[in-house]
Amino acid sequence: MRTFELPDSVSGTTVDRILGRQLVRTWETDGIFQVAATAEQERITQEALTESRRFFGKSVPEKAKFVSDLTYSGYIASGEEVTAGEADFSEIFTVCPDVPLTDTRVTEGWPCHGPVPWPDDGYRTAMRAYLREVGEAGEKLLRLVALGLEVEIDRLTRLTRDGWHHLRVLRFPARSATTERGIGAHTDYGLLVIAAQDDVGGLFIRPPVPGEPRRRNWLPEESTAGMYQDDEPWHFVEPEPRVFTVFPGDILQFLTGGRLLSTPHKVRLATRERYTLAYFHEPSFSTTVRPLDGRDDRIHYGTHFTNMFTRCYPDRVTTQRIHEEGRLDRLRALSQ
Numbered sequence: 001m002r003t004f005e006l007p008d009s010v011s012g013t014t015v016d017r018i019l020g021r022q023l024v025r026t027w028e029t030d031g032i033f034q035v036a037a038t039a040e041q042e043r044i045t046q047e048a049l050t051e052s053r054r055f056f057g058k059s060v061p062e063k064a065k066f067v068s069d070l071t072y073s074g075y076i077a078s079g080e081e082v083t084a085g086e087a088d089f090s091e092i093f094t095v096c097p098d099v100p101l102t103d104t105r106v107t108e109g110w111p112c113h114g115p116v117p118w119p120d121d122g123y124r125t126a127m128r129a130y131l132r133e134v135g136e137a138g139e140k141l142l143r144l145v146a147l148g149l150e151v152e153i154d155r156l157t158r159l160t161r162d163g164w165h166h167l168r169v170l171r172f173p174a175r176s177a178t179t180e181r182g183i184g185a186h187t188d189y190g191l192l193v194i195a196a197q198d199d200v201g202g203l204f205i206r207p208p209v210p211g212e213p214r215r216r217n218w219l220p221e222e223s224t225a226g227m228y229q230d231d232e233p234w235h236f237v238e239p240e241p242r243v244f245t246v247f248p249g250d251i252l253q254f255l256t257g258g259r260l261l262s263t264p265h266k267v268r269l270a271t272r273e274r275y276t277l278a279y280f281h282e283p284s285f286s287t288t289v290r291p292l293d294g295r296d297d298r299i300h301y302g303t304h305f306t307n308m309f310t311r312c313y314p315d316r317v318t319t320q321r322i323h324e325e326g327r328l329d330r331l332r333a334l335s336q
């Protein structure tokens with residue numbers, strides 16, 4: 001696995017261009033690379049993992065209080081998430097943008113918008129610090145990737161103003177006699193997936209395979225959920241201290257017409273419980289994304305996000321409210 005160091009800033013120097021090309025080329029061959037964490041990033045990551053252990057250590061009824069019918073932020077019990085019709089055994093706290101009840105997007109009934117049901121101040125402070133830190137890395141990476149793709153340096157970061165960045169704070173139980181399933185094979189939805197894992201291991205990714213057909217997850221008839229679940233090649237992502245793993249999401253595949261592929265990945269349970277932080281660097285909810293080469297096509301990011309979350313959580317109160325209040329019609333109007 002290749003590991004890169006990010007510069008303090010990305011302005012388009014020759015060194016930046018060379019690095020950008022290396023990042024793109026590494027994704028094209030390996031589907032993933034690592035970025036070395038700074039001492040400060042490492043400190044903030046460990047603090048977030050400590051808060052995560054503290055929260056997940058509570059009883060399920062206690063944790064289940066932190067759910068909202070406005071947003072997908074909050075607690076997701078083991079077995080609640082569904083990938084390709086099968087339950088995942090990860091236990092999750094999702095942090096989506098924390099939108100106050102007074103915000104017009106909430107008062108106007110936009111799907112997925114609302115305040116985060118934070119467990120407490122310590123948790124909120126740690127997760128916000130983590131989001132800020134990986135968010136900065138995400139912006140640098142997008143500028144480098146734009147250089148590597150030979151488009152304008154701000155072509156990708158233009159999409160992330162008021163980005164719908166979100167975080168999944170995950171705990172995986174140790175495997176049992178009945179299951180090894182952590183999370184089924186899937187791709188994630190936006191621009192970048194930036195993840196930190198503890199030393200237990202369990203993540204597998206599928207690199208690009210020349211000639212292999214890949215689906216376009218943003219089209220309802222081409223879901224990537226469950227794709228190649230039991231077919232090799234899958235590469236184990238060996239846990240390494242002080243790194244973030246980084247791979248492309250669906251929107252980068254769309255933007256580049258499939259030159260960069262949204263990396264399929266899955267999690268197998270280990271003999272010990274496992275803690276990870278999966279961060280998603282995204283366009284803003286209301287952005288309509290168009291391909292870099294000018295092809296006539298588009299994705300409304302907020303629609304893709306909402307489709308994916310309603311698919312993963314068919315029974316959640318948030319999904320029920322979206323359907324009961326006709327919030328998908330509201331979304332259709334917004335996207336036009």
Ligand SMILES: O=C(O)CCC(=O)C(=O)O
Nearest residue numbers: 168170197203267276278
């Ligand atoms: O736990 C991991 O390593 C990855 C988690 C993941 O794929 C996700 O949260 O979407």
Ligand SMILES: [Fe+2]
Nearest residue numbers: 186187188265
């Ligand atoms: Fe994922």
